Amino acid sequence: MIKKYILFIALSTVGLFSYGQNADKAKALLDDVYNKVKSYDNIYIEFQSSLENTEANLKQETNGNVTLSGEKYVLNYLGAEQLYDGKKVYTIVPENEEVTIEDVNEEEDNVSPSKMLTFYKTGHNYKWDILQNVGGRKIQYVKLTPIDSNSEIKSVLLGIDTETKHIYKLIQTGNNGTKTTITVNSFKTNQPLSSTLFTFNEKKYEDKGYYITRN
Template identity: 65%
Template sequence: MKKLVLVFVVFFASNFTIAQDSDKAKALLDAVYNKVQGYENIFVDFNYVLHNAEADINSETRGDVTLQSDKYLFNYLGTQQLYDGNKVYTIVPENEEVTIEDKTEDENALTPSKMLTFYKEGHTYAWDILQNVQGRKIQYVKLVPIDTNAEIKSILMGVDAETKHIYKLIYTGKNSTTTTITVNSFKTNQPLSKTLFTFDESKYKSDGYYIIKN
């Protein structure tokens, strides 16, 4: 009888701790979300590392993105992508080519405009490790997609405990691929050109670019 009672005590204590950790994790992510929503615009410079030991893939590159509301200007792998709130423009200087598309209808797609807010819905949360990175306290939260068909197995999000800014994202896929995004620079409320999120088709045509409209 005593053993049975002990089992129940351990079980409920364990579940209570898990619930508390989940609440702490959600509270931290809510603080991050509220901080991000308070900025007029955000500029992020980041490192991107893709690793898959089984396929012997290990690549690293840098990129940057400027965000204002749901508009963005994204530079990555020599390609520039612009979203003006209506259409997505993918500019490839190497091929002198521009592709113009309507905004994706896939609500689960992780676009640059969702880069700092994707975690708000669709995940369970758990409190994870605390790291000291050059004097900065980085608290990690583990996110697991509620959708069991998602390609992502889990995400570790590292948050600067003082600024409440995202420092690192580690995606672990079901295919054993790990993708790590580390923020090098996080700037807010920068002076932006009024035409930064405007696509000038005539400019690219005069420069000899091939325009593809989907």
């Protein structure tokens, strides 16, 4: 019986040590991604997004693109354009000829495009996951589990290109069974940008007859 306990403790110790190493490896890779992202003046990403929930018989796919510079961004997604100038968010919907202007609550703003590449820095446990070969690229996955037990997110898988240290894919699974997948099709850095790219021209939309609301 004593020998069994000793064997159990030994195996448990090896398992915990291995888990700790995997967590450290995962965090080190994520730190590399974070530092790489922060080194760029700006980033342009073209992506494909899919939303799937088998139980609800829901499946939706769409493409989009986003330009990021610091906290500022311009996002084109689902037929709308969203612009953040560092103070306010402007959502422009051409189909409805409508613009919505909102202040940003930094404490609640956890999912903005400017945080898409760095959200994992806090609030998660990390685990080293599978390695895939995608068209000759080595994609290492890291699994993130929210520390908050009340989180609506069950887990997030981040696929990272081991050579460029860029995020290739994000797979988020919700507690309700909904799976959201974002695949990066193009990742460009330090592009020449217009000086007015992150400036909202209200008069332009007033002249077009757009309805402008402020929240």
